[in-house]
Amino acid sequence: MATELLEEKSVQAATIMQQAQEAFDSYKKAGAAVKAAFLQQIAASIESYREVLVATAQEETHLPLPRLNGEISRTTGQLQLFANVLLEGSWVEAAIDMADDTRTPARPDIRKMKVPSGPVIVFGASNFPFAFSTAGGDTASALAAGCSVVIKAHPAHEKTSNLVYKAIEEAIQKSNLHQHVVQHVSDKGNALAKALVQHEHAAAVGFTGSLAGGKAIWQYANERACPIPVFAEMSSINPVVLFPDKLQQQPAQLAQLYAASITAGMGQFCTNPGLLLAVKGEGFQLFLQHLGEEIGKVAPQPMLHEGIYCNWQRASEEILQQQKVEIVVQSAQQATGICPLPVIAKVPAATFIQNGVLKEEVFGPLSLVVECEDVHELKQALQQVKGQLTTTLMATEKDLEQFTDIIALQQSLAGRIIINSVPTGVEVCAAMVHGGPFPATTDARFTSVGSSAIQRWVRPLCFQGFPDALLPDELKNSNPLHIWRIVNNQLTNSAL
Amino acid sequence: MATELLEEKSVQAATIMQQAQEAFDSYKKAGAAVKAAFLQQIAASIESYREVLVATAQEETHLPLPRLNGEISRTTGQLQLFANVLLEGSWVEAAIDMADDTRTPARPDIRKMKVPSGPVIVFGASNFPFAFSTAGGDTASALAAGCSVVIKAHPAHEKTSNLVYKAIEEAIQKSNLHQHVVQHVSDKGNALAKALVQHEHAAAVGFTGSLAGGKAIWQYANERACPIPVFAEMSSINPVVLFPDKLQQQPAQLAQLYAASITAGMGQFCTNPGLLLAVKGEGFQLFLQHLGEEIGKVAPQPMLHEGIYCNWQRASEEILQQQKVEIVVQSAQQATGICPLPVIAKVPAATFIQNGVLKEEVFGPLSLVVECEDVHELKQALQQVKGQLTTTLMATEKDLEQFTDIIALQQSLAGRIIINSVPTGVEVCAAMVHGGPFPATTDARFTSVGSSAIQRWVRPLCFQGFPDALLPDELKNSNPLHIWRIVNNQLTNSAL
Numbered sequence: 001m002a003t004e005l006l007e008e009k010s011v012q013a014a015t016i017m018q019q020a021q022e023a024f025d026s027y028k029k030a031g032a033a034v035k036a037a038f039l040q041q042i043a044a045s046i047e048s049y050r051e052v053l054v055a056t057a058q059e060e061t062h063l064p065l066p067r068l069n070g071e072i073s074r075t076t077g078q079l080q081l082f083a084n085v086l087l088e089g090s091w092v093e094a095a096i097d098m099a100d101d102t103r104t105p106a107r108p109d110i111r112k113m114k115v116p117s118g119p120v121i122v123f124g125a126s127n128f129p130f131a132f133s134t135a136g137g138d139t140a141s142a143l144a145a146g147c148s149v150v151i152k153a154h155p156a157h158e159k160t161s162n163l164v165y166k167a168i169e170e171a172i173q174k175s176n177l178h179q180h181v182v183q184h185v186s187d188k189g190n191a192l193a194k195a196l197v198q199h200e201h202a203a204a205v206g207f208t209g210s211l212a213g214g215k216a217i218w219q220y221a222n223e224r225a226c227p228i229p230v231f232a233e234m235s236s237i238n239p240v241v242l243f244p245d246k247l248q249q250q251p252a253q254l255a256q257l258y259a260a261s262i263t264a265g266m267g268q269f270c271t272n273p274g275l276l277l278a279v280k281g282e283g284f285q286l287f288l289q290h291l292g293e294e295i296g297k298v299a300p301q302p303m304l305h306e307g308i309y310c311n312w313q314r315a316s317e318e319i320l321q322q323q324k325v326e327i328v329v330q331s332a333q334q335a336t337g338i339c340p341l342p343v344i345a346k347v348p349a350a351t352f353i354q355n356g357v358l359k360e361e362v363f364g365p366l367s368l369v370v371e372c373e374d375v376h377e378l379k380q381a382l383q384q385v386k387g388q389l390t391t392t393l394m395a396t397e398k399d400l401e402q403f404t405d406i407i408a409l410q411q412s413l414a415g416r417i418i419i420n421s422v423p424t425g426v427e428v429c430a431a432m433v434h435g436g437p438f439p440a441t442t443d444a445r446f447t448s449v450g451s452s453a454i455q456r457w458v459r460p461l462c463f464q465g466f467p468d469a470l471l472p473d474e475l476k477n478s479n480p481l482h483i484w485r486i487v488n489n490q491l492t493n494s495a496l
Numbered sequence: 497m498a499t500e501l502l503e504e505k506s507v508q509a510a511t512i513m514q515q516a517q518e519a520f521d522s523y524k525k526a527g528a529a530v531k532a533a534f535l536q537q538i539a540a541s542i543e544s545y546r547e548v549l550v551a552t553a554q555e556e557t558h559l560p561l562p563r564l565n566g567e568i569s570r571t572t573g574q575l576q577l578f579a580n581v582l583l584e585g586s587w588v589e590a591a592i593d594m595a596d597d598t599r600t601p602a603r604p605d606i607r608k609m610k611v612p613s614g615p616v617i618v619f620g621a622s623n624f625p626f627a628f629s630t631a632g633g634d635t636a637s638a639l640a641a642g643c644s645v646v647i648k649a650h651p652a653h654e655k656t657s658n659l660v661y662k663a664i665e666e667a668i669q670k671s672n673l674h675q676h677v678v679q680h681v682s683d684k685g686n687a688l689a690k691a692l693v694q695h696e697h698a699a700a701v702g703f704t705g706s707l708a709g710g711k712a713i714w715q716y717a718n719e720r721a722c723p724i725p726v727f728a729e730m731s732s733i734n735p736v737v738l739f740p741d742k743l744q745q746q747p748a749q750l751a752q753l754y755a756a757s758i759t760a761g762m763g764q765f766c767t768n769p770g771l772l773l774a775v776k777g778e779g780f781q782l783f784l785q786h787l788g789e790e791i792g793k794v795a796p797q798p799m800l801h802e803g804i805y806c807n808w809q810r811a812s813e814e815i816l817q818q819q820k821v822e823i824v825v826q827s828a829q830q831a832t833g834i835c836p837l838p839v840i841a842k843v844p845a846a847t848f849i850q851n852g853v854l855k856e857e858v859f860g861p862l863s864l865v866v867e868c869e870d871v872h873e874l875k876q877a878l879q880q881v882k883g884q885l886t887t888t889l890m891a892t893e894k895d896l897e898q899f900t901d902i903i904a905l906q907q908s909l910a911g912r913i914i915i916n917s918v919p920t921g922v923e924v925c926a927a928m929v930h931g932g933p934f935p936a937t938t939d940a941r942f943t944s945v946g947s948s949a950i951q952r953w954v955r956p957l958c959f960q961g962f963p964d965a966l967l968p969d970e971l972k973n974s975n976p977l978h979i980w981r982i983v984n985n986q987l988t989n990s991a992l
Contacts, residue, residue: 025904084985088985090987095926095927095948096927097923097925097926097927097928105921107923108914108917108923110923110925110927110928111927112927112928112929115907117940118908222718226882226883226933226934226935227934227938229939229941386722387722397963400963400966407966408521411611411957412614415955415956415957415958416957416958416959416960417957417958417959417960417962418604418960418961419960419961419962419963419966420961421604421960421961425601427593427603427604427606429593429606430591430593430982430985431591431592431593431606431607431608431958431982432593432606432608432958433608433956433957433958435955435956437722437955438722438723439722442723443725444613444955445725445954445955445956446956447956452591452956458941459911459931459933459940459941460911460929460931460941460942460943460948461907461910461911461912461913461929462911462912462913462927462928462929463912463913464912464913464914464915464917465914465915465916465917466913466915467893467896467915470896470903470915484987486926486927489580489584489926491586491980491987
């Protein structure tokens with residue numbers, strides 16, 4: 001990059017981050033009720049723009065209207081979820097150990113709770129213009145935590161992002177909050193992103209996108225004099241194990257279920273089942289045959305944008321050119337424009353185990369079926385797979401009893417393990433984990449979906465010997481917020 | 497390092513980590529009661545060796561007997577604390593969102609809990625041969641989490657470490673656990689440490705020591721193909737603000753309190769108050785005079801080992817040679833062997849603000865007093881301080897009312913904030929935070945002391961659509977462990 005450009009972006013980033021820090025210093029003092037009302041106001045504001053938002057997003061992303069409408073509802077639902085998390089209040093994990101003057105030496109009064117980390121940088125995702133972008137889960141959870149937010153619009157849907165930001169701006173005004181509590185920036189390249197992440201006021205980063213993009217941002221953060229946490233959700237092929245008895249019993253049903261999951265959203269989901277593992281035999285043959293029939297029927301839809309389509313072409317061709325990889329079926333429909341033809345390929349497990357290329361994510365409707373000689377080889381193949389967001393097992397009761405070692409292996413691979421369903425479809429709830437061991441994410445200890453996502457933007461702070469009046473409400477003796485707290489090692493929602 | 501040496505250490509590390517992985521695969525299945533009994537067995541085993549442990553540690557570390565006896569009690573107390581955490585059970589943060597067939601689409605059954613990450617590498621600390629070393633807080637919390645542990649003995653107290661490991665080995669045998677659930681290694685250099693941290697089976701690292709050491713280990717971890725979390729507690733000067741009214745009211749009492757804290761353990765605590773900030777004036781002069789008298793009385797004790805003493809000499813001389821730094825007082829006693837003379841130095845705030853050297857930790861009994869023209873300059877000086885484990889304010893009610901902005905600034909600096917006491921003395925309890933923003937630690941989101949320290953060694957795992965029989969006990973419908981769980985967004989310890 002030219003030095004001049006870097007200089008310019010660095011000056012721009014400094015202004016933005018100074019504003020973000022000032023907004024943080026103001027916003028972090030807001031109580032739970034104020035922050036909850038703000039999140040609800042953003043949701044209402046987005047709802048008031050629903051029609052134009054959907055139309056703009058459709059133009060920019062080619063996603064179908066019902067999907068975009070559903071995604072807006074998911075987005076406002078997430079904002080409401082975090083408002084509820086704030087109003088319930090136990091997310092601060094308050095703990096109180098009261099003073100004990102009878103002990104030698106006397107024990108002081110010690111209390112702790114989670115406090116916001118500081119300004120957060122959020123990168124919009126290409127595949128979810130609403131739910132993982134401008135006012136998506138990262139922004140909603142960071143604002144709930146008490147952080148100010150700087151959003152970098154995804155270049156592929158900047159108009160949509162600008163519109164969502166307009167809705168956020170209205171909510172800021174109506175809520176009488178610091179005008180820079182949420183800021184919105186655009187940049188075609190990486191220079192501004194790097195300058196923002198490396199600015200001393202940046203406290204954490206949220207990212208959903210490619211492995212290359214996530215690793216670059218993680219690298220920027222680690223180059224800092226003071227490193228900061230990066231929550232990048234990057235890459236997952238979501239291995240599905242089709243166990244022998246299940247495959248024998250229901251080859252057609254499995255094929256139908258998985259054809260739909262593989263081609264949902266033209267394979268542009270982080271949880272797309274990109275890898276299926278099974279032992280060869282009659283059930284396997286029938287499954288492939290039915291899968292072929294189902295995939296053949298799928299009408300291609302345009303991908304999100306031309307760049308993603310070009311990447312898909314390049315990446316899927318690379319897979320298909322590998323030795324011993326053979327195409328099982330490709331959609332029988334006519335390809336046009338940036339519409340990919342969904343494709344299923346097959347490879348012997350022995351080849352899969354040796355070849356690293358076959359273990360990389362292909363973003364789009366390609367799934368690789370690994371044909372194993374026996375269950376032992378299937379386990380070997382699975383052992384070669386890197387960290388994942390999800391892993392699934394399709395199994396009868398007989399399978400579940402028989403293959404406990406493979407199920408244990410699956411539990412060590414991913415953040416979510418699913419029995420007899422599909423990995424696509426990520427519920428927004430308290431028990432969800434949308435995360436997993438590297439390279440699925442940069443930090444397997446956290447989730448980016450569900451109420452626990454708020455924990456990414458906080459750190460614990462301990463107050464020792466504080467007079468009651470100076471403590472935050474969450475830690476006061478009277479428990480004015482009526483939250484659950486651990487008091488002298490006992491969980492209680494009573495006052496002291 | 498010679499290639500041959502690296503090769504040899506790498507082979508050694510591979511054997512150790514293979515054993516650690518096998519032990520993990522066995523130990524992670526142990527229930528809460530088994531793990532709790534194991535921790536209690538380690539505590540009992542250490543207790544049975546108390547006399548020889550204390551004698552050996554005294555020989556190696558020069559720490560006084562009462563201190564070492566106290567530290568053994570702290571160590572066995574920590575093991576008991578984590579046994580209690582296991583028996584209480586809510587640390588797994590179980591959450592259950594039950595299926596809802598009436599919704600379109602139907603909502604699946606989703607449950608999550610924390611599961612152990614894998615084999616953990618623990619580095620013994622020089623300044624706590626028991627409580628932060630072989631069977632210290634890192635080992636106790638990692639074993640409680642269900643991880644196997646590889647301990648690298650601190651070279652300065654290897655005999656003590658070997659003896660503690662002998663106690664652990666006996667506990668492993670008595671508990672009928674995998675023989676490699678805890679392993680113990682020694683190495684004079686860094687080669688084995690690097691090979692262990694970079695081995696693919698290593699899942700996380702715990703370290704307490706110097707900034708250089710912590711950063712090196714963090715770097716090893718980030719060079720891996722698959723990075724892992726490093727919890728390094730590295731460097732803190734624990735700034736203490738002496739507010740004007742308090743200084744005016746109680747200069748002698750403050751001096752007495754702080755002389756004791758500064759020289760406790762010859763300044764060899766992570767929480768040693770290395771920096772005091774105050775506004776000049778009559779109270780300030782009286783405080784310095786009294787502090788001088790108190791420090792003058794302190795009898796020098798030997799430091800932990802010669803290397804630390806040499807570092808202290810070099811680092812304290814570097815501070816004292818800086819422009820405008822002047823010695824306020826030095827112990828009037830006679831220096832002998834590796835006994836340092838406690839020293840208090842003074843510097844104008846304007847100089848402190850400019851000079852980076854003055855903001856670095858000096859491990860030993862040196863504290864720097866920053867003399868400020870006014871409270872505004874005090875705030876400016878405090879703004880230049882990096883992330884800390886603790887920060888303290890000595891204040892009257894009048895001060896507390898007046899200086900809310902400085903108190904807010906202090907809250908952003910550290911993991912623990914203390915009013916009207918000293919930072920030395922770290923309670924082992926639920927509400928403790930022994931951690932803080934970089935460079936105090938590599939990860940401000942976690943604590944290395946107290947029951948929450950267990951959270952460093954786990955990640956959340958989500959189970960979707962699992963039959964009850966296949967779920968871990970923590971997530972079963974009947975709640976056989978009677979633990980607190982979030983069920984459909986409500987906290988409860990009942991069965992479903």
